[in-house]
Amino acid sequence: MGDKEEVKLLGVWYSPYAIRPKIALRLKSVDYDYVEEDLFGSKSELLLKSNPVHKKVPVLLHNVKPIIESLNIVEYIDETWNSSGPSILPSDPHDRAIARFWSAFVDNKWFPALRAAAITKSEDAKAKGIEEVEGGLLRLDEAFVAISKGRSFFCGDVIGFMDICLGSFLVLLKAREKLKGEKLLDESKIPSLCKWADEFLSDDIVKNVVPEIDRVAKFLGELEAIAQSASRS
Amino acid sequence: MGDKEEVKLLGVWYSPYAIRPKIALRLKSVDYDYVEEDLFGSKSELLLKSNPVHKKVPVLLHNVKPIIESLNIVEYIDETWNSSGPSILPSDPHDRAIARFWSAFVDNKWFPALRAAAITKSEDAKAKGIEEVEGGLLRLDEAFVAISKGRSFFCGDVIGFMDICLGSFLVLLKAREKLKGEKLLDESKIPSLCKWADEFLSDDIVKNVVPEIDRVAKFLGELEAIAQSASRS
Numbered sequence: 001m002g003d004k005e006e007v008k009l010l011g012v013w014y015s016p017y018a019i020r021p022k023i024a025l026r027l028k029s030v031d032y033d034y035v036e037e038d039l040f041g042s043k044s045e046l047l048l049k050s051n052p053v054h055k056k057v058p059v060l061l062h063n064v065k066p067i068i069e070s071l072n073i074v075e076y077i078d079e080t081w082n083s084s085g086p087s088i089l090p091s092d093p094h095d096r097a098i099a100r101f102w103s104a105f106v107d108n109k110w111f112p113a114l115r116a117a118a119i120t121k122s123e124d125a126k127a128k129g130i131e132e133v134e135g136g137l138l139r140l141d142e143a144f145v146a147i148s149k150g151r152s153f154f155c156g157d158v159i160g161f162m163d164i165c166l167g168s169f170l171v172l173l174k175a176r177e178k179l180k181g182e183k184l185l186d187e188s189k190i191p192s193l194c195k196w197a198d199e200f201l202s203d204d205i206v207k208n209v210v211p212e213i214d215r216v217a218k219f220l221g222e223l224e225a226i227a228q229s230a231s232r233s
Numbered sequence: 234m235g236d237k238e239e240v241k242l243l244g245v246w247y248s249p250y251a252i253r254p255k256i257a258l259r260l261k262s263v264d265y266d267y268v269e270e271d272l273f274g275s276k277s278e279l280l281l282k283s284n285p286v287h288k289k290v291p292v293l294l295h296n297v298k299p300i301i302e303s304l305n306i307v308e309y310i311d312e313t314w315n316s317s318g319p320s321i322l323p324s325d326p327h328d329r330a331i332a333r334f335w336s337a338f339v340d341n342k343w344f345p346a347l348r349a350a351a352i353t354k355s356e357d358a359k360a361k362g363i364e365e366v367e368g369g370l371l372r373l374d375e376a377f378v379a380i381s382k383g384r385s386f387f388c389g390d391v392i393g394f395m396d397i398c399l400g401s402f403l404v405l406l407k408a409r410e411k412l413k414g415e416k417l418l419d420e421s422k423i424p425s426l427c428k429w430a431d432e433f434l435s436d437d438i439v440k441n442v443v444p445e446i447d448r449v450a451k452f453l454g455e456l457e458a459i460a461q462s463a464s465r466s
Contacts, residue, residue, distance in 0.1 A: 053338060053372060067330045069337060079326040093312040097300045104302060105286060108341070139286060 007032035008061040016168040017070040018058040022209040028081040103165040110136035141190035167200040175216035240265035241294040249401040250303040255442040261314040336398040343369035374423035400433040408449035
């Protein structure tokens with residue numbers, strides 16, 4: 001693509017969403033510059049200019065052009081470097097539709113339920129939320145069995161779109177388990193998904209881009225302490 | 234594709250989401266059977282079996298295989314009948330990313346704000362919500378000018394992905410204007426988007442699949458009356 005190829009990713013180290021383009025770029029063997037944003041301090045001019053609507057990470061800048069929203073970035077990477085590395089989305093339109101459907105389920109239903117359960121002050125709402133999250137994981141376990149057909153990942157033997165989507169939350173789940181003893185990845189309930197999670201997290205590309213579980217657990221603990229002290233004052 | 238080609242769409246006549254696959258199928262000249270669901274009565278076995286997760290329309294059944302969620306269906310139609318009719322998503326990866334970004338803005342930010350404003354009982358929340366909806370339309374007007382570059386539709390001279398996404402809500406906006414005098418499509422504020430809306434609604438394919446504004450206005454009025462009588466009892 002000539003001399004001018006410039007790929008820059010704006011992210012924060014703890015964001016599941018920022019993990020997604022990192023995995024996709026590595027799958028496609030694309031070199032990129034990574035810029036860590038400070039969402040608690042002041043956001044960079046580049047972030048504000050690149051994503052004026054949401055002012056959020058991740059943002060991919062490809063030859064200065066911004067691409068926004070994590071799964072949108074993953075699709076862009078798949079389409080732009082289509083001849084390099086494995087295909088991230090399956091080639092069959094129906095398989096693609098299934099991958100997009102479950103990814104939307106994760107991003108629009110499952111994770112919002114987890115986030116709401118994590119921040120609510122009502123014990124009742126928290127319990128209901130966690131129930132919804134567990135129900136979602138049961139559905140995802142069933143979906144994995146149906147879609148993967150015995151292969152290691154959702155759409156085959158290598159990591160693809162749906163793996164990246166759901167897999168990006170695994171470190172967060174494990175950090176919450178460490179911090180709170182909240183066992184969402186329960187082998188007795190969702191054995192196939194737990195096996196998939198182990199496969200995913202032991203993949204060389206993934207290992208290189210996900211943060212350490214302990215570091216995320218410490219960070220979540222700090223965030224929680226700040227929230228509690230704010231609600232007391 | 235041989236004798237077995239069977240395309241069936243489950244929808245409800247008033248749903249903006251169900252309009253989307255109808256437009257896409259017509260753009261691709263795909264013959265299909267349409268099944269009107271009764272979401273207020275009992276949902277069909279076919280709907281419940283095809284979409285057990287959300288139990289919602291639209292569902293596209295292509296040779297019995299279900300495809301779920303309106304924009305996912307539109308992408309599936311574009312990819313499956315790729316040699317027939319115009320391309321619904323642009324071919325350039327960056328243009329595709331822009332179309333997907335703004336479609337996500339419409340579905341995840343803009344329309345939820347409108348729906349929340351429509352159902353809240355608090356006048357304050359309603360006013361704030363409408364302000365957010367109007368702010369979103371200003372952004373979409375700017376986006377249209379930037380993306381369309383003087384052409385009739387978001388990505389060119391024919392209807393594409395983003396046109397289908399936002400355009401599917403136009404009849405609803407016009408019905409609300411008729412019912413409540415709520416003028417969201419205000420030429421003095423969003424002239425380019427209003428011009429686009431007129432172009433979109435006068436397109437032959439669109440005219441054939443969108444419901445009549447008066448019929449939707451009457452339906453919205455009936456829904457409102459039911460909600461009011463329920464809140465009184």
